[in-house]
Amino acid sequence: MKRRHLVRGWEIPSNEITSESIFLNRRDFMKATAWSVGTVALSACKETPAVVLPPDTLSETEKKIYPASLNPAYPLDAELTQEKIAGAYNNFFEFGESKENIQSNARNLSIRPWTLEVCGLVDKPEIYDIDKLLRSFPVEERTYRLRCVEAWAIAVPWTGFALRELLRRASPKSNATHVRFVSFYRPSQAMGQWAFWRPWPYTEALTLSEAMNELSFLATGIYGRPLPRQHGAPVRLAVPWKYGYKSAKSIVKIELVDYRPPTFWPMLNGLEYDFSANVNPEIPHPRWSQSQEKILGTGEVRDTRLYNGYEKFVADLYK
């Protein structure tokens, strides 16, 4: 099917993209938001204050690990995005609709204690706290590009470890076909989760072979330090050949299953967001072209590359 491309993703104001994608008109949306903000404020008053570590307070394990040494196997074809730029323009719908406000809205998220459960079709289920996770796997730094489906892109140094190390340790059963990632569900800390029309918690999934690809990475840090909340502290996925929405943030559960699980964006709007979400300049989003992308910070416009430039690592998955 041939489509016309009148606007590019980055030319559409972000609130317009999201309000359209949730099938609500703007007035209903404003009402819902006003209502939910009020409710959050009330319920937050009743709660006992959570113990929140400032992001720059490192545990003993973290002090030993950060900064980790760079794995040179994944060189960039672009400059690294400045830390302040990448950390001030985020998609994290648990904390609202406007990318510029995620950084401050996410301050409420309590990231200690935090457990990551590995479960489902595995011989060795496990529950890790974050320090145990860091001690259990070979932590390294990798520079990866990240390409949002909205046609903006960054390049950042993640710290973390290969997802397949964790999966191997869990020992998947032979009938497991997909890996499911579940983000936290805490409306009292995340006002975006009062948006009742969205299928919270945020979930994502990969096929087991995608998850076992060497690129699939669980990130606990960025720019040589533990993740700040807006980037998905304390642990998030990084799958650089797929659109950014596959890289689920603030994960509490990794589950192996024998079916293709429903995921957040396709559930909201399956015509605009598909399950595989491989970066592809030839397949336009229904409302904009994917042939180019805008680099955050510099404003440079580049041609989109198939699999976001990671073809040599992942092309075998799709033969």
Ligand SMILES: Nc1nc2c(c(=O)[nH]1)N[C@H]1C(S)=C(S)[C@@H](COP(=O)(O)O)O[C@H]1N2
């Ligand atoms: N839990 C959760 N994970 C999420 C999202 C989200 O809204 N909630 N947004 C995704 C999208 S659309 C993108 S582009 C990336 C953005 O990651 P960054 O803010 O660290 O650059 O996070 C992804 N992971």
Ligand SMILES: [Mo]
């Ligand atoms: Mo995105």
